[in-house]
Amino acid sequence: MNRIDRISAILIQLQSRRVVKASDISERFNISLRTVYRDVRTLEEAGIPLIGEAGVGYSIMDGYRLSPVMFTKEEATALLTAEKFVEQLADAATIANHKSAMYKIKAILRSAEKDLLEDIDPNIQVIINNQQPKQTANNYIQNILDSILQKNVLSIDYFAHHSQKDTKREIEPVGIFCMDTNWHLIAYCLLRKDYRNFRIDRIKCLNTTDKKFNKQHPTLKAYIAQTAKEKQLEMVIIKVEKKVYPMLSYQKYWSGFVSEKDLGDLIEMTFLTVSLEGFARWYIMFADSAEILHPESLKERIKTITQNILQKIDQPDFLLT
Missing domain, CATH: 1.20.5 (Single alpha-helices involved in coiled-coils or other helix-helix interfaces)
Known part of the structure; x- marks a missing residue:
């Protein structure tokens, strides 16, 4: 991206939020903070009314807007x-x-x-895997998001899968996420005095109460990261050849898939797994077209498993009968 296009993109980014940090701009365009400061000065010299505050970020003066942006x-x-x-x-x-x-x-x-x-x-089509059919979604997502913004306590009638019972809860919503085609709500349960994960399609009734909550809850990202730490999840990073990547399909989610990065002929994949043993045995399915980057303990476990396999394969037939 040339400098003119980058400066235009920075201006659009500044209009997208009330305050934008210099570090966010630096990360997005892979440029130094010094370059960010120089580009921002260019915008100011062009007459853009920017407000900058050390340690906070940049914002555009209220009332200033560009004409509608054209899309590429x-x-x-x-x-x-x-x-x-x-x-x-x-x-x-x-x-x-x-x-x-x-x-x-x-x-x-x-x-x-x-x-x-x-x-x-x-x-262009998006097709849900037959093994994981689309859930019949209720219309609670917008109510939940509104309650997060307004800090309203929610009252829900919820079907608890583990006990197979209907329960009534009052909760303080934290955030929602979609996993394996199911929407989940993370909320602080006033009944249990702890955070809980609620499947939204199992909420039979949801009402927004007049009660407000003042408790400062963690962000959804922070909550998920903390939960992973408490459950002692192990981070795994691997590289997979693109030719076998499509075959992994939804199996990657069952193994704790978190994110991926396109490296050309390879895909770098990051997982958080509860069992290195289980991950190792899944990994062997496509190990000839992949490479383990982290952790070393996973490499050692793969070596042990494959050595045991080779020993059994190399044994004479009469020893196996």
Whole structure:
């Protein structure tokens, strides 16, 4: 990306949030903080009313807005792809809100971009794996998000899977996430006096109460990280050849998949697993097309397992009978 495009992108990023940290800009564009400061000065010299505060970040003076931004072909296609995911994984209310937002976005597209989206639309589909059918989502996601913002206590009727019983709870919502096509709500349960993970499709009834909560809860990211630490999850990082990557499918989620990075012919994958032993035996399925980066203990366990396999294979037939 050349400097002019980067400065334009920084301006758009500054308009996307109330305050943007210099470190966020640096990380996004892979540039030094010194370069960020220089680019910000360029925007100021161009007449952009920026407010900068040490240790806080940059913001644009209230009332300043650019005219509607035009999307590139790739950005417009990415928006359409995201819409396909929302249609498959979100609840009805979120789907409706997203469609409304997409109509507004498409309204400012140029004619060529509108034609592009119409032409490419039939060629993009999101299909839920037959082994993990899409859950029948209720319309609670927007209510939950509103309660997080307004700090309202929620009252829910919940089916507890482990006890096979219906329970009534009052909870302070922290955040939601989607895993294996199921939406989950992390909340502080006033009954249990602890944080709990609620499957949203198991909530039979949800009401927003007038009660407010003042407790400072951790962010969803911080909660998940802390939970992983408490459960003594082991981080595993591997590289997998792209030719075998599609075969991993949903198995990667069962092994604690967290994230992945495209390295050209390889995919770097990060996992948090509760059992290195179980991960090792899954890894052997595609080990000839992969490499373990971390931890060393996993490499040693793989060596032991494969040596045992070779010993059994090399034994004469009469020793096996």
